[in-house]
Amino acid sequence: MAKILMKGNEAIALAAIKGGVDAFYGYPITPQNEVPEYLSKHLIANGKVFLQAESEVSAINMVYGAAGAGARVMTSSSSPGIALKQEGISYIAAAELPCVIVSVMRGGPGLGGIQPSQADYYQATRGGGNGDYQLICYAPESIQETIDTMKGAFDTADFYRNPVLVLVDGLIGQMMESVDFDRPVKQRILLEKSWATNGTKNHPGSRNIANSLHLDPVKLEEHNIHLQKKYKLIKQNETQVEMIHMDDPDYVIVAYGTMARICRSAISMLNEKGIKVGMIRPITIWPFPEQAFDQIPSTCKGILCCELSMGQMLDDVLIANNGRHKVGFFGRSGGMVPDPEEIVDAIVNFKDKVVK
Amino acid sequence: MEVKYQKSVGLTDTPLTYCPGCGHGIVHKLVAESLVELGLLDKAIAIASVGCSVFSYQFFNCDAQQAPHGRACAEATGIKRVLPNNIVFTYQGDGDLASIGIAETIHAANRGENITVIFINNAIYGMTGGQMAPTSLIGQKTTTSQDGRVQALHGSPIHISEMFATIEGVAYMERVSVYDPKHVIQAKKAIKKAFQYQEEKRGFTMVEVVSSCPVNWGMKPTDAMNWVKTNMIEEFPLGIFKDKGDQNA
Amino acid sequence: MPKGKVTFDYERCKGCLLCVVNCPKQILYQDMKTLNKSGYNIIKVSEPDKCIGCAFCAMMCPDSVITVEVEK
Numbered sequence: 001m002a003k004i005l006m007k008g009n010e011a012i013a014l015a016a017i018k019g020g021v022d023a024f025y026g027y028p029i030t031p032q033n034e035v036p037e038y039l040s041k042h043l044i045a046n047g048k049v050f051l052q053a054e055s056e057v058s059a060i061n062m063v064y065g066a067a068g069a070g071a072r073v074m075t076s077s078s079s080p081g082i083a084l085k086q087e088g089i090s091y092i093a094a095a096e097l098p099c100v101i102v103s104v105m106r107g108g109p110g111l112g113g114i115q116p117s118q119a120d121y122y123q124a125t126r127g128g129g130n131g132d133y134q135l136i137c138y139a140p141e142s143i144q145e146t147i148d149t150m151k152g153a154f155d156t157a158d159f160y161r162n163p164v165l166v167l168v169d170g171l172i173g174q175m176m177e178s179v180d181f182d183r184p185v186k187q188r189i190l191l192e193k194s195w196a197t198n199g200t201k202n203h204p205g206s207r208n209i210a211n212s213l214h215l216d217p218v219k220l221e222e223h224n225i226h227l228q229k230k231y232k233l234i235k236q237n238e239t240q241v242e243m244i245h246m247d248d249p250d251y252v253i254v255a256y257g258t259m260a261r262i263c264r265s266a267i268s269m270l271n272e273k274g275i276k277v278g279m280i281r282p283i284t285i286w287p288f289p290e291q292a293f294d295q296i297p298s299t300c301k302g303i304l305c306c307e308l309s310m311g312q313m314l315d316d317v318l319i320a321n322n323g324r325h326k327v328g329f330f331g332r333s334g335g336m337v338p339d340p341e342e343i344v345d346a347i348v349n350f351k352d353k354v355v356k
Numbered sequence: 357m358e359v360k361y362q363k364s365v366g367l368t369d370t371p372l373t374y375c376p377g378c379g380h381g382i383v384h385k386l387v388a389e390s391l392v393e394l395g396l397l398d399k400a401i402a403i404a405s406v407g408c409s410v411f412s413y414q415f416f417n418c419d420a421q422q423a424p425h426g427r428a429c430a431e432a433t434g435i436k437r438v439l440p441n442n443i444v445f446t447y448q449g450d451g452d453l454a455s456i457g458i459a460e461t462i463h464a465a466n467r468g469e470n471i472t473v474i475f476i477n478n479a480i481y482g483m484t485g486g487q488m489a490p491t492s493l494i495g496q497k498t499t500t501s502q503d504g505r506v507q508a509l510h511g512s513p514i515h516i517s518e519m520f521a522t523i524e525g526v527a528y529m530e531r532v533s534v535y536d537p538k539h540v541i542q543a544k545k546a547i548k549k550a551f552q553y554q555e556e557k558r559g560f561t562m563v564e565v566v567s568s569c570p571v572n573w574g575m576k577p578t579d580a581m582n583w584v585k586t587n588m589i590e591e592f593p594l595g596i597f598k599d600k601g602d603q604n605a
Numbered sequence: 606m607p608k609g610k611v612t613f614d615y616e617r618c619k620g621c622l623l624c625v626v627n628c629p630k631q632i633l634y635q636d637m638k639t640l641n642k643s644g645y646n647i648i649k650v651s652e653p654d655k656c657i658g659c660a661f662c663a664m665m666c667p668d669s670v671i672t673v674e675v676e677k
Contacts, residue, residue, distance in 0.1 A: 023438050061431045066435060070438075209420050211421070213422055359674050360660055361660040361671070362673075377619070382665065382666075537661040540665065
């Protein structure tokens with residue numbers, strides 16, 4: 001398939017089909033509506049399952065059911081809707097069921113707005129649900145990268161039997177770019193889902209149960225320890241980061257998604273001013289690319305964390321930096337998207353931005 | 357001598373965790389016996405809800421999933437859509453279905469989801485220690501209506517069977533009870549029919565079982581069954597509220 | 606009248622008496638001297654030959670304690 005011009009949300013939907021999705025359960029919410037709209041037409045057309053649920057709470061529990069039954073299943077929503085899904089996501093992670101969740105972030109808190117935002121970083125990486133669990137969280141910066149992430153997301157979810165969250169924002173969802181759907185995807189060796197609850201006639205002699213209840217604290221702790229081992233493995237194998245101009249930079253910007261794209265322009269403008277600025281761009285925000293910070297030379301004057309929020313990834317930057325460099329923060333929220341000049345100014349006046 | 361009645365193979369050997377004389381145990385047998393007699397056990401998937409029956413995934417001798425409180429019908433929908441030829445049923449109490457999960461249940465019914473819902477109405481939250489439920493009777497004392505349920509404060513008992521009879525997608529809706537052998541026999545007929553309709557892909561089927569909660573009602577099990585007979589049935593009349601089978605049978 | 610025989614899996618019994626009160630022949634009673642491992646007083650048959658194998662007791666038992674056999 002040659003390059004085609006496509007809207008982000010629709011590209012997410014088509015990429016899911018290319019990724020082998022069997023079922024979609026969702027609910028309308030701006031700015032992601034084109035995902036279910038596209039899928040409502042194309043999934044049913046080729047014999048797959050599409051269902052608009054009565055609420056996001058219901059939708060995520062439909063995902064739980066289908067995932068437990070062995071289907072490659074997804075949902076998509078936006079910030080407040082993802083908030084409603086948190087309990088279900090915790091159950092899915094606890095029961096170790098694979099699924100793909102797409103969040104097209106909008107301004108918050110509360111009903112907030114519908115413009116792009118990154119104010120759900122905590123929700124995505126610290127978990128809005130109860131208990132010690134983690135989602136594999138991708139934060140692509142372009143429609144192309146989102147497509148490539150989506151196509152591989154179902155295999156990743158199946159491989160680790162864990163929910164995968166693909167986190168974009170309203171800008172990526174709503175804009176159009178020329179994209180290629182035929183880029184290769186990481187091949188994974190996937191086991192047969194012998195654990196799926198599809199009736200004992202398919203696995204005589206044993207009962208398959210999807211469950212997260214362990215009243216016995218000994219068993220529940222064992223389960224938690226087991227989950228942590230899995231998360232450690234994911235950290236080792238799945239952390240993805242892009243680093244640019246990291247050879248002796250004056251400053252290093254840390255940004256992801258749409259903010260990272262704006263920072264690319266700012267970096268070239270700063271270069272013209274003779275200020276060398278590198279960038280660490282997390283592609284997975286969980287696992288967070290801590291090792292990348294070891295690449296920052298001691299001569300670097302400071303790290304600027306840039307987000308479309310009031311500062312959430314900032315925590316991880318401070319942790320990863322571990323006091324080695326000064327850390328500054330630049331953020332816009334509420335759906336305001338900065339011009340590159342604002343970031344240039346933030347670097348030039350870095351000392352005013354320092355938080356620690 | 358020939359065996360006329362014995363423990364169903366539709367139940368596992370795990371002892372039930374229900375209190376002595378609780379109606380849940382009786383209904384579990386009826387569900388298990390129905391699935392076995394209809395030859396559906398090995399393609400059945402049970403959805404346990406949250407409440408006293410949360411452990412039902414340990415008792416039904418088939419694949420199972422345990423759903424968050426109130427979400428069993430959504431989970432069942434998610435499964436049934438990807439496994440249309442399996443038999444999917446939820447087993448829910450009145451807190452799970454008539455309170456937190458009423459939206460999921462109504463919409464599964466409204467979509468005519470081809471699942472079966474076994475709804476146990478014992479007018480109280482059992483697992484959490486006896487709080488008022490949407491089906492608690494006026495005047496009924498519970499730990500959260502300690503002077504008795506008052507309509508002005510707490511509203512009236514909710515009538516699920518009557519409500520669901522108005523929904524187009526419902527193929528079969530019957531309210532039964534298990535307070536004596538005659539009614540247990542009738543309840544089994546209803547449950548078996550509900551699974552039969554599911555197998556015939558007729559749409560949403562539900563059986564509401566008016567049952568007892570001896571411990572939280574503060575009664576002996578035998579008195580609790582009498583209380584069902586004298587008090588509950590008056591508020592929750594038994595009968596078939598909808599049967600699509602008759603129309604095109 | 607058909608002849609019936611009931612046997613109890615005593616360890617599953619919780620002493621709820623639903624079987625006792627629903628036996629049409631009133632031949633079941635709770636033996637207050639015998640406990641099962643869970644500490645419940647178990648149920649016994651006072652006059653086994655009066656059992657008609659109706660299985661009402663077994664139907665009412667929530668814990669599948671009772672097996673009923675009838676003469677062919």
